[in-house]
Amino acid sequence: MDALVAQLQMQFRDYTISLYQQGFLDDQFTELKKLQDDGSPDFVAEVLSLFFEDCVKLIGNMARALDQTGTVDFSQVGASVHQLKGSSSSVGAKRVKGLCVTFKEYCEAKNYEGCVRCLQQVDIEYKALKTKLQDMFNLEKQIIQAGGRVPQVDIN
């Protein structure tokens, strides 16, 4: 059992580190993990699910705004991007946040093609992140089920 736990823990550690290295997550995520304690054991999960719901909603808004025939209301798109940026920086979704920055520039420049492209990328990114985080949580669950403790991963 211990061997399994150890193996799972190592897997988890490697996986987490790889997420950071690949730029999916940044330090804010670490901070987020710190806030999870006995008082709020599912804090991270709650925040993340809220984040992903937000993503869906905002991306929907942006897609609708960009799909409009006639003149596109870039300010509306910009507002949504701003929100998404705020959310992603709060949870530490590094890639998404980076894309949001670029997206925002395109919005300010009123570059339709750029915006559309960014939107597609954001969509892809958040889904990818969602998948990755899902895997990570599964690993955590497995470790807990195996009786082990989820290790603290030191990124540095």
Place this chain on the structure above:
Amino acid sequence: MEVCNCIEPQWPADELLMKYQYISDFFIAIAYFSIPLELIYFVKKSAVFPYRWVLVQFGAFIVLCGATHLINLWTFTTHSRTVALVMTTAKVLTAVVSCATALMLVHIIPDLLSVKTRELFLKNKAAELDREMGLIRTQEETGRHVRMLTHEIRSTLDRHTILKTTLVELGRTLALEECALWMPTRTGLELQLSYTLRQQHPVEYTVPIQLPVINQVFGTSRAVKISPNSPVARLRPVSGKYMLGEVVAVRVPLLHLSNFQINDWPELSTKRYALMVLMLPSDSARQWHVHELELVEVVADQVAVALSHAAILEESMRARDLLMEQNVALDLARREAETAIRARNDFLAVMNHEMRTPMHAIIALSSLLQETELTPEQRLMVETILKSSNLLATLMNDVLDLSRLEDGSLQLELGTFNLHNLFREVLNLIKPIAVVKKLPITLNLAPDLPEFVVGDEKRLMQIILNIVGNAVKFSKQGSISVTALVTKSDTRAPDFFVVPTGSHFYLRVKVKDLGAGINPQDIPKLFTKFAQTQSLATRSSGGSGLGLAISKRFVNLMEGNIWIESDGLGKGCTAIFDVKLGISNESKQSCIPKIPANPRHANFSGLKVLVMDENGVSRMVTKGLLVHLGCEVTTVSSSEECLRVVCHEHKVVFMDVCMPGVENYQTALRIHEKFTKRHQRPLLVALTGNTDKSTKEKCMSFGLDGVLLKPVSLDNMRNVLSDLLEHRVLYEAM
């Protein structure tokens, strides 16, 4: 014996004649032979003789002549043919040589003559050079004498020594019998005999200055020969009938200090001269040579210069003595003044204390009285008493401060403080009054204004308060703007640019109001104590007129300047002051106390905070942070909700200001308005994703107490909260 027909018959001559001829020939021959010997002998002796070969020729000629005459001896008697042959040969040779010699002499004699002329020419030249040498030597002598004389004369700055030395040296150099100096009297109408060489105690002897001989001498800068019988030259009683030596007089210009204008040389017409008279020894038949006269002239000039130096020295000595006297007098005056000041200070201190005690009692008891139940008239009376006594107390404080300022015993209490905060506090203090009078006040802080400075916080606040207070007091309408910036020039020295790097900078504060304005004529009086402009409007505003005077003193203490500009009555005025402040060496970060090694487990439990954020995710994250730290968190998602929910129980309000625009900032203002009492108002912290200074300034200007950069880490939040609660202000390093 046969007689040859070709030869003349020999007559039986007189035996005597024959004999004499014989003897003469013999002697001639001898002489002829001896001359060349002599020639050879003497030529050999002399070193130079250019014509040796001529000599040979001559010698040959003479020898042959001698030979001829010698052979002639044999021809007196009958002789053989051989003798005749020899005779002929000799004669022929002689002829040849003598002709050659004669021809040679034609060339030689002119040469010899020219030698002679050259010799004469050289002799003349030598004589001339000798004469010139003599002249140069005399000139050199003269020069040496002059130098020596000058050296002697200039080696002293004492007038008498100069003159005495001149006479002595001149007398010695020129071997004079008498040398005298006549100085003009004070009136300038007479010349007085001041110094003589030989006579030890000159008789006090004057001559009028208008004598023709004196005018003659004064008219030229050269030495003039005068008659020994003229009054200036007759120094000794004439005894005996000896031939008086030649006399020369020269003028000595006396340069007076007042003659020297800055740009002009002294006017010749106003010059005063002294007369120097020099007498050669009598009965010596000596004459004044040109070089001696030149010497005299030069010496006279040198004496003039030396005398002027001596005069200047006398003047400066006199001035120095005068200064010393004045110094002593000033010292005495200063000591008296100090004593007076000390006496006054003692008096003030005692009176101050004595006055404050009853004052205190009056104010305290009046305030207590106010709290009790009073009729409206009684209340009015008590209020008036309170107001008057407050005024009096302020007046006493001002007077004490001012007197301490005036005698320089006030010292600034330097410390590090937050300049931006100072301005905001002043504004907060003034705002209530301004709001009542409906005068909007704006504060503009320059972007490069340092935040943390070294200076006297209390007094600076006093100055700003005073000025802004005045602006509010004297404005009935309009607006008031307070601007603070870093100024690059010291107004007292406009060409001197202070570079605000290093440890100091000059803060300039401009307070502009659109109120009553000031008559430009009254501006100088503003800063004098107790002076007030006369208009009734200002009178009614109260005040003792000391405020500006005190402010000015403080500003001066801070090495600054304060002035007021106004376009006239009713056109408002601008008060501007510069002060010198030090830039705090501590970086901004150190204003937050150093993060301790182990983070304090600060007790935030139960701390009520309000989080306002439109973004759900970040709202949740912030809440999580604060909950983790033990706070009791309420979340709102809009400004309206925030304003509705916020109450005095909330100690801190975190508001997200990421959205562009000033909507969220307005919330801060409204919270300020809601909580008028400072201690009830929650602390306002902005959460923003921006890192630039403009955001920070915006936050500050809207009355936020702190700014946090999102996303906030746990440690960060913990430290921030503890600092916030401790200091009630926070500016995180960005």
